[in-house]
Amino acid sequence: MxxxxxxxxxxxxxxxxxxxxxxxxxxxxxxxxxxxxxxxxxxxxxxxxxxxxxxxxxxxxxxxxxxxxxxxxxxxxxxxxxxxxxxxxxxxxxxxxxxxxxxxxxxxxxxxxxxxxxEPKNESTPPQPSEPEEDVFMKLQKLKGLVDAEIISQEEYEEKRLELLARI
Missing domain, CATH: 2.30.29 (PH-domain like)
Known part of the structure:
Protein backbone atom coordinates (compact mmCIF):
# COMPACT_ATOMS: atom_id res chain seq x y z
CA MET A 1 0.00 0.00 0.00
CA GLU A 119 -26.25 12.27 -12.14
CA PRO A 120 -29.31 13.15 -10.06
CA LYS A 121 -30.58 10.24 -8.04
CA ASN A 122 -34.15 9.40 -9.01
CA GLU A 123 -35.42 7.92 -5.75
CA SER A 124 -38.95 7.48 -7.03
CA THR A 125 -40.51 7.97 -10.40
CA PRO A 126 -42.80 10.99 -10.50
CA PRO A 127 -46.47 10.15 -10.84
CA GLN A 128 -47.61 10.03 -14.43
CA PRO A 129 -50.18 12.68 -15.23
CA SER A 130 -53.56 11.09 -15.64
CA GLU A 131 -55.33 11.43 -18.93
CA PRO A 132 -57.85 14.27 -18.94
CA GLU A 133 -61.42 13.03 -18.67
CA GLU A 134 -62.34 14.76 -21.93
CA ASP A 135 -59.82 12.63 -23.84
CA VAL A 136 -61.22 9.47 -22.29
CA PHE A 137 -64.78 10.41 -23.31
CA MET A 138 -63.64 11.21 -26.86
CA LYS A 139 -61.92 7.83 -27.04
CA LEU A 140 -65.09 6.14 -25.78
CA GLN A 141 -67.08 7.83 -28.55
CA LYS A 142 -64.55 6.71 -31.18
CA LEU A 143 -64.60 3.20 -29.74
CA LYS A 144 -68.41 3.14 -29.93
CA GLY A 145 -68.17 4.20 -33.58
CA LEU A 146 -65.78 1.32 -34.29
CA VAL A 147 -68.13 -1.27 -32.78
CA ASP A 148 -71.15 0.26 -34.56
CA ALA A 149 -69.27 0.09 -37.87
CA GLU A 150 -68.42 -3.55 -37.00
CA ILE A 151 -64.67 -2.83 -37.24
CA ILE A 152 -64.14 -4.34 -33.77
CA SER A 153 -66.17 -6.99 -31.98
CA GLN A 154 -68.50 -6.36 -29.05
CA GLU A 155 -66.04 -8.21 -26.76
CA GLU A 156 -63.11 -5.99 -27.88
CA TYR A 157 -65.32 -2.95 -27.36
CA GLU A 158 -66.23 -3.97 -23.80
CA GLU A 159 -62.63 -4.73 -22.91
CA LYS A 160 -61.35 -1.35 -24.17
CA ARG A 161 -64.35 0.50 -22.70
CA LEU A 162 -63.57 -0.87 -19.23
CA GLU A 163 -59.87 0.11 -19.60
CA LEU A 164 -60.82 3.67 -20.54
CA LEU A 165 -63.38 4.00 -17.75
CA ALA A 166 -60.75 2.87 -15.23
CA ARG A 167 -58.68 5.95 -16.16
CA ILE A 168 -61.35 8.38 -14.97
Missing part, protein backbone atom coordinates in the same frame (compact mmCIF):
# COMPACT_ATOMS: atom_id res chain seq x y z
CA UNK A 2 1.44 3.34 -1.03
CA UNK A 3 2.16 6.13 1.44
CA UNK A 4 -0.38 8.34 -0.35
CA UNK A 5 -3.18 5.75 -0.19
CA UNK A 6 -2.34 5.19 3.48
CA UNK A 7 -2.74 8.95 4.09
CA UNK A 8 -6.08 8.83 2.29
CA UNK A 9 -7.57 5.99 4.35
CA UNK A 10 -6.42 7.66 7.55
CA UNK A 11 -8.87 10.44 6.67
CA UNK A 12 -11.55 8.64 4.63
CA UNK A 13 -13.41 5.44 5.48
CA UNK A 14 -11.97 2.86 3.08
CA UNK A 15 -15.39 1.19 2.68
CA UNK A 16 -16.77 4.43 1.20
CA UNK A 17 -14.18 4.48 -1.59
CA UNK A 18 -15.79 3.23 -4.81
CA UNK A 19 -12.57 3.28 -6.84
CA UNK A 20 -9.15 4.88 -6.81
CA UNK A 21 -6.01 5.14 -8.92
CA UNK A 22 -2.46 6.21 -8.36
CA UNK A 23 -0.73 8.71 -10.60
CA UNK A 24 2.67 10.39 -10.42
CA UNK A 25 3.10 11.43 -6.76
CA UNK A 26 -0.68 11.52 -6.26
CA UNK A 27 -3.77 9.39 -5.63
CA UNK A 28 -7.31 10.07 -6.85
CA UNK A 29 -10.24 8.39 -5.03
CA UNK A 30 -13.98 8.55 -5.64
CA UNK A 31 -16.78 8.05 -3.11
CA UNK A 32 -20.52 8.48 -3.63
CA UNK A 33 -20.38 12.17 -2.74
CA UNK A 34 -16.73 13.28 -2.90
CA UNK A 35 -13.57 13.05 -4.95
CA UNK A 36 -10.25 13.07 -3.07
CA UNK A 37 -6.92 14.12 -4.51
CA UNK A 38 -3.89 13.27 -2.37
CA UNK A 39 -0.62 14.83 -3.52
CA UNK A 40 2.85 15.16 -2.13
CA UNK A 41 6.12 16.81 -2.97
CA UNK A 42 9.46 15.29 -2.10
CA UNK A 43 9.80 17.11 1.25
CA UNK A 44 6.20 17.61 2.31
CA UNK A 45 3.51 15.58 4.01
CA UNK A 46 0.64 14.37 1.82
CA UNK A 47 -1.93 17.06 1.12
CA UNK A 48 -5.56 15.88 0.80
CA UNK A 49 -7.93 17.98 -1.24
CA UNK A 50 -11.58 16.98 -1.52
CA UNK A 51 -14.29 18.07 -3.93
CA UNK A 52 -18.04 17.69 -3.56
CA UNK A 53 -19.12 15.65 -6.60
CA UNK A 54 -21.91 18.14 -7.34
CA UNK A 55 -19.43 21.04 -7.48
CA UNK A 56 -17.32 19.41 -10.19
CA UNK A 57 -18.15 21.21 -13.41
CA UNK A 58 -15.79 19.24 -15.66
CA UNK A 59 -12.80 16.96 -15.84
CA UNK A 60 -9.97 17.40 -18.29
CA UNK A 61 -8.36 14.05 -19.06
CA UNK A 62 -5.32 14.04 -21.32
CA UNK A 63 -3.94 10.72 -22.55
CA UNK A 64 -0.20 10.29 -22.01
CA UNK A 65 1.93 10.47 -25.11
CA UNK A 66 5.43 11.83 -25.45
CA UNK A 67 4.76 13.68 -22.19
CA UNK A 68 2.82 12.49 -19.14
CA UNK A 69 -0.95 12.74 -19.29
CA UNK A 70 -3.14 14.28 -16.63
CA UNK A 71 -6.60 14.55 -15.12
CA UNK A 72 -7.60 18.03 -14.03
CA UNK A 73 -10.61 18.61 -11.79
CA UNK A 74 -12.50 21.81 -12.50
CA UNK A 75 -15.06 22.65 -9.84
CA UNK A 76 -17.14 25.67 -8.95
CA UNK A 77 -15.14 27.89 -6.65
CA UNK A 78 -11.87 26.35 -7.87
CA UNK A 79 -10.07 28.39 -10.46
CA UNK A 80 -8.34 26.81 -13.44
CA UNK A 81 -4.78 28.10 -13.14
CA UNK A 82 -3.68 26.60 -16.45
CA UNK A 83 -4.12 28.10 -19.90
CA UNK A 84 -5.74 26.28 -22.81
CA UNK A 85 -2.35 25.64 -24.44
CA UNK A 86 -0.45 24.82 -21.25
CA UNK A 87 2.42 22.41 -21.09
CA UNK A 88 2.59 19.28 -18.95
CA UNK A 89 4.75 21.27 -16.54
CA UNK A 90 1.94 23.79 -15.96
CA UNK A 91 -0.50 20.97 -15.23
CA UNK A 92 2.01 19.29 -12.90
CA UNK A 93 2.11 22.47 -10.78
CA UNK A 94 -1.71 22.79 -10.64
CA UNK A 95 -3.11 21.66 -7.29
CA UNK A 96 -6.26 20.30 -8.98
CA UNK A 97 -4.40 18.03 -11.40
CA UNK A 98 -3.02 14.53 -11.12
CA UNK A 99 -0.32 13.49 -13.58
CA UNK A 100 -0.61 10.02 -15.13
CA UNK A 101 1.58 7.93 -17.38
CA UNK A 102 0.72 4.25 -17.65
CA UNK A 103 -2.78 3.69 -16.23
CA UNK A 104 -4.82 6.01 -18.45
CA UNK A 105 -7.65 3.45 -18.82
CA UNK A 106 -8.14 3.37 -15.06
CA UNK A 107 -8.41 7.17 -14.97
CA UNK A 108 -10.88 7.00 -17.85
CA UNK A 109 -13.05 4.68 -15.71
CA UNK A 110 -12.72 7.09 -12.78
CA UNK A 111 -13.85 9.95 -15.02
CA UNK A 112 -16.93 7.95 -16.05
CA UNK A 113 -17.62 7.04 -12.41
CA UNK A 114 -17.44 10.69 -11.33
CA UNK A 115 -19.88 11.76 -14.03
CA UNK A 116 -22.18 8.86 -13.09
CA UNK A 117 -22.11 9.92 -9.43
CA UNK A 118 -23.02 13.47 -10.50
Missing amino acids: SKLFQALIENVNQREILDWAEGNSAVLAVTKERVYLVKTNTWSRPNIKSYDIRSITSLHLQKPGFMAGHMQIIASGVGDKTKSLSSAFDYAKDENTIMIKDNYDHFLRLEQLIYKQK
Whole structure:
Protein backbone atom coordinates (compact mmCIF):
# COMPACT_ATOMS: atom_id res chain seq x y z
CA MET A 1 0.00 0.00 0.00
CA SER A 2 1.44 3.34 -1.03
CA LYS A 3 2.16 6.13 1.44
CA LEU A 4 -0.38 8.34 -0.35
CA PHE A 5 -3.18 5.75 -0.19
CA GLN A 6 -2.34 5.19 3.48
CA ALA A 7 -2.74 8.95 4.09
CA LEU A 8 -6.08 8.83 2.29
CA ILE A 9 -7.57 5.99 4.35
CA GLU A 10 -6.42 7.66 7.55
CA ASN A 11 -8.87 10.44 6.67
CA VAL A 12 -11.55 8.64 4.63
CA ASN A 13 -13.41 5.44 5.48
CA GLN A 14 -11.97 2.86 3.08
CA ARG A 15 -15.39 1.19 2.68
CA GLU A 16 -16.77 4.43 1.20
CA ILE A 17 -14.18 4.48 -1.59
CA LEU A 18 -15.79 3.23 -4.81
CA ASP A 19 -12.57 3.28 -6.84
CA TRP A 20 -9.15 4.88 -6.81
CA ALA A 21 -6.01 5.14 -8.92
CA GLU A 22 -2.46 6.21 -8.36
CA GLY A 23 -0.73 8.71 -10.60
CA ASN A 24 2.67 10.39 -10.42
CA SER A 25 3.10 11.43 -6.76
CA ALA A 26 -0.68 11.52 -6.26
CA VAL A 27 -3.77 9.39 -5.63
CA LEU A 28 -7.31 10.07 -6.85
CA ALA A 29 -10.24 8.39 -5.03
CA VAL A 30 -13.98 8.55 -5.64
CA THR A 31 -16.78 8.05 -3.11
CA LYS A 32 -20.52 8.48 -3.63
CA GLU A 33 -20.38 12.17 -2.74
CA ARG A 34 -16.73 13.28 -2.90
CA VAL A 35 -13.57 13.05 -4.95
CA TYR A 36 -10.25 13.07 -3.07
CA LEU A 37 -6.92 14.12 -4.51
CA VAL A 38 -3.89 13.27 -2.37
CA LYS A 39 -0.62 14.83 -3.52
CA THR A 40 2.85 15.16 -2.13
CA ASN A 41 6.12 16.81 -2.97
CA THR A 42 9.46 15.29 -2.10
CA TRP A 43 9.80 17.11 1.25
CA SER A 44 6.20 17.61 2.31
CA ARG A 45 3.51 15.58 4.01
CA PRO A 46 0.64 14.37 1.82
CA ASN A 47 -1.93 17.06 1.12
CA ILE A 48 -5.56 15.88 0.80
CA LYS A 49 -7.93 17.98 -1.24
CA SER A 50 -11.58 16.98 -1.52
CA TYR A 51 -14.29 18.07 -3.93
CA ASP A 52 -18.04 17.69 -3.56
CA ILE A 53 -19.12 15.65 -6.60
CA ARG A 54 -21.91 18.14 -7.34
CA SER A 55 -19.43 21.04 -7.48
CA ILE A 56 -17.32 19.41 -10.19
CA THR A 57 -18.15 21.21 -13.41
CA SER A 58 -15.79 19.24 -15.66
CA LEU A 59 -12.80 16.96 -15.84
CA HIS A 60 -9.97 17.40 -18.29
CA LEU A 61 -8.36 14.05 -19.06
CA GLN A 62 -5.32 14.04 -21.32
CA LYS A 63 -3.94 10.72 -22.55
CA PRO A 64 -0.20 10.29 -22.01
CA GLY A 65 1.93 10.47 -25.11
CA PHE A 66 5.43 11.83 -25.45
CA MET A 67 4.76 13.68 -22.19
CA ALA A 68 2.82 12.49 -19.14
CA GLY A 69 -0.95 12.74 -19.29
CA HIS A 70 -3.14 14.28 -16.63
CA MET A 71 -6.60 14.55 -15.12
CA GLN A 72 -7.60 18.03 -14.03
CA ILE A 73 -10.61 18.61 -11.79
CA ILE A 74 -12.50 21.81 -12.50
CA ALA A 75 -15.06 22.65 -9.84
CA SER A 76 -17.14 25.67 -8.95
CA GLY A 77 -15.14 27.89 -6.65
CA VAL A 78 -11.87 26.35 -7.87
CA GLY A 79 -10.07 28.39 -10.46
CA ASP A 80 -8.34 26.81 -13.44
CA LYS A 81 -4.78 28.10 -13.14
CA THR A 82 -3.68 26.60 -16.45
CA LYS A 83 -4.12 28.10 -19.90
CA SER A 84 -5.74 26.28 -22.81
CA LEU A 85 -2.35 25.64 -24.44
CA SER A 86 -0.45 24.82 -21.25
CA SER A 87 2.42 22.41 -21.09
CA ALA A 88 2.59 19.28 -18.95
CA PHE A 89 4.75 21.27 -16.54
CA ASP A 90 1.94 23.79 -15.96
CA TYR A 91 -0.50 20.97 -15.23
CA ALA A 92 2.01 19.29 -12.90
CA LYS A 93 2.11 22.47 -10.78
CA ASP A 94 -1.71 22.79 -10.64
CA GLU A 95 -3.11 21.66 -7.29
CA ASN A 96 -6.26 20.30 -8.98
CA THR A 97 -4.40 18.03 -11.40
CA ILE A 98 -3.02 14.53 -11.12
CA MET A 99 -0.32 13.49 -13.58
CA ILE A 100 -0.61 10.02 -15.13
CA LYS A 101 1.58 7.93 -17.38
CA ASP A 102 0.72 4.25 -17.65
CA ASN A 103 -2.78 3.69 -16.23
CA TYR A 104 -4.82 6.01 -18.45
CA ASP A 105 -7.65 3.45 -18.82
CA HIS A 106 -8.14 3.37 -15.06
CA PHE A 107 -8.41 7.17 -14.97
CA LEU A 108 -10.88 7.00 -17.85
CA ARG A 109 -13.05 4.68 -15.71
CA LEU A 110 -12.72 7.09 -12.78
CA GLU A 111 -13.85 9.95 -15.02
CA GLN A 112 -16.93 7.95 -16.05
CA LEU A 113 -17.62 7.04 -12.41
CA ILE A 114 -17.44 10.69 -11.33
CA TYR A 115 -19.88 11.76 -14.03
CA LYS A 116 -22.18 8.86 -13.09
CA GLN A 117 -22.11 9.92 -9.43
CA LYS A 118 -23.02 13.47 -10.50
CA GLU A 119 -26.25 12.27 -12.14
CA PRO A 120 -29.31 13.15 -10.06
CA LYS A 121 -30.58 10.24 -8.04
CA ASN A 122 -34.15 9.40 -9.01
CA GLU A 123 -35.42 7.92 -5.75
CA SER A 124 -38.95 7.48 -7.03
CA THR A 125 -40.51 7.97 -10.40
CA PRO A 126 -42.80 10.99 -10.50
CA PRO A 127 -46.47 10.15 -10.84
CA GLN A 128 -47.61 10.03 -14.43
CA PRO A 129 -50.18 12.68 -15.23
CA SER A 130 -53.56 11.09 -15.64
CA GLU A 131 -55.33 11.43 -18.93
CA PRO A 132 -57.85 14.27 -18.94
CA GLU A 133 -61.42 13.03 -18.67
CA GLU A 134 -62.34 14.76 -21.93
CA ASP A 135 -59.82 12.63 -23.84
CA VAL A 136 -61.22 9.47 -22.29
CA PHE A 137 -64.78 10.41 -23.31
CA MET A 138 -63.64 11.21 -26.86
CA LYS A 139 -61.92 7.83 -27.04
CA LEU A 140 -65.09 6.14 -25.78
CA GLN A 141 -67.08 7.83 -28.55
CA LYS A 142 -64.55 6.71 -31.18
CA LEU A 143 -64.60 3.20 -29.74
CA LYS A 144 -68.41 3.14 -29.93
CA GLY A 145 -68.17 4.20 -33.58
CA LEU A 146 -65.78 1.32 -34.29
CA VAL A 147 -68.13 -1.27 -32.78
CA ASP A 148 -71.15 0.26 -34.56
CA ALA A 149 -69.27 0.09 -37.87
CA GLU A 150 -68.42 -3.55 -37.00
CA ILE A 151 -64.67 -2.83 -37.24
CA ILE A 152 -64.14 -4.34 -33.77
CA SER A 153 -66.17 -6.99 -31.98
CA GLN A 154 -68.50 -6.36 -29.05
CA GLU A 155 -66.04 -8.21 -26.76
CA GLU A 156 -63.11 -5.99 -27.88
CA TYR A 157 -65.32 -2.95 -27.36
CA GLU A 158 -66.23 -3.97 -23.80
CA GLU A 159 -62.63 -4.73 -22.91
CA LYS A 160 -61.35 -1.35 -24.17
CA ARG A 161 -64.35 0.50 -22.70
CA LEU A 162 -63.57 -0.87 -19.23
CA GLU A 163 -59.87 0.11 -19.60
CA LEU A 164 -60.82 3.67 -20.54
CA LEU A 165 -63.38 4.00 -17.75
CA ALA A 166 -60.75 2.87 -15.23
CA ARG A 167 -58.68 5.95 -16.16
CA ILE A 168 -61.35 8.38 -14.97
